[in-house]
Every structure is written in C-alpha cells, then in structure tokens.
Ligand SMILES: O=C(CO)[C@@H](O)[C@H](O)COP(=O)(O)O
C-alpha cells in the first residue's frame with residue numbers, strides 16, 4: 230500500500246482550509262518549508278503548520294529545505310509535524326535533530342537532491358524512518374520528473390527492504406507506477422493533485438494508479 234502525500238505548495242494558499250479538506254482521501258499532507266538560502270524560494274513557517282494541524286487528521290509530512298534545521302526542528306515538532314525530513318546537503322547538527330525527533334515520538338527522514346548519490350544515505354539508514362528522493366531540483370513545484378531518480382530509488386530499496394522511500398517532484402498518473410515499481414512507497418504529488426480540475430478525483434486515481 231502506498232501513502233499519498235499531496236504537496237500544498239501547489240494549493241491556493243488563500244483557501245488552505247478548503248484545499249486541505251479536498252485531500253481528505255490522501256494519507257499525508259506534504260508541507261514544503263523553504264528558507265531562501267538552501268533553496269531560492271521562501272514558503273511556510275511553523276505557524277502555518279500549526280494552522281493546518283487544526284484542520285486535518287492526516288499525517289503532517291514536513292519537508293525542510295532549509296539551512297541549519299536544528300534551529301527549527303523543535304518549533305516544527307511543537308507545531309504538529311509528524312514526519313520531519315531534512316536535506317543531506319544542508320549544514321546541520323544531525324545528532325541534535327535525531328534526538329529531538331525521536332524523543333517527540335515522531336518520524337525522521339533525510340532527503341537527497343537529484344545530483345546526490347543514493348550511497349550517501351547508507352550510514353544514516355539505521356537512524357532514519359524515511360529516505361526522500363528528489364525527482365526535481367528542490368525549490369519549486371510544477372517541474373518535470375527526472376527519470377534518473379528511478380535508479381536511485383532501486384538502489385535505496387536494495388540497501389533497506391523496510392525503510393519508507395518517498396519520491397518528490399513531477400509525479401502524476403503517467404509516472405506513479407514507475408516509481409512504485411522501483412520501490413517507493415510514499416508519493417508526493419503537488420501540481421497533479423491541486424491543479425487538477427477535480428482535486429478529490431485526482432487523489433482517488435493516484436491512490437488506485
Ligand atoms: O519539494 C518540492 C519542491 O521543492 C515538492 O514537494 C514540490 O512541491 C512537488 O510539486 P510537484 O512537482 O508535484 O508539482
């Protein structure tokens with residue numbers, strides 16, 4: 230069974246409560262946090278996570294595309310994040326982050342950008358719950374899926390049979406099967422859900438794929 234994690238980056242921010250209601254048939258809500266340093270874009274802070282938490286029972290899947298995530302991990306946890314994913318490529322105090330997430334009883338992920346090798350994750354696998362493979366350059370929604378990510382997913386699945394593997398960027402009905410066949414079990418979908426004519430139907434058909 231896959232978990233579908235619609236990315237609210239593609240939602241209408243002025244109607245976030247309604248947008249989140251429409252994805253009730255999904256499993257997670259993917260929240261892309263960008264700081265204008267690690268990536269050239271700025272998005273949500275912890276207060277928005279807190280507001281989203283009030284309006285959904287879905288798992289809050291918080292993707293931190295920020296430098297020094299150890300400075301913010303506690304406040305995102307307090308705001309209701311259920312999964313915290315940090316980037317391998319950023320400057321960070323991994324031990325601090327690991328302890329904060331684990332002692333809050335939440336899940337920890339590490340993400341790799343398209344040019345980062347899957348092998349870098351090997352030493353983190355015993356400590357993390359999820360590996361996030363970026364299938365676009367992080368920073369913006371609506372980009373084209375990079376097929377090279379398929380091999381990376383396969384490599385990680387060979388390294389660890391049980392870990393959650395999330396794939397993020399450019400996923401829709403045309404390519405969801407290829408990433409699931411490669412070994413991904415958590416699927417982020419932004420534009421293909423929120424830009425669809427019928428958001429509820431888009432969730433339903435991606436869940437069935
Ligand atoms: O983390 C990111 C982008 O940096 C993603 O979560 C995107 O928001 C996914 O959007 P689509 O590519 O599905 O439109």
Ligand SMILES: [Fe+2]
Nearest residue numbers: 261292397417
């Ligand atoms: Fe993301």
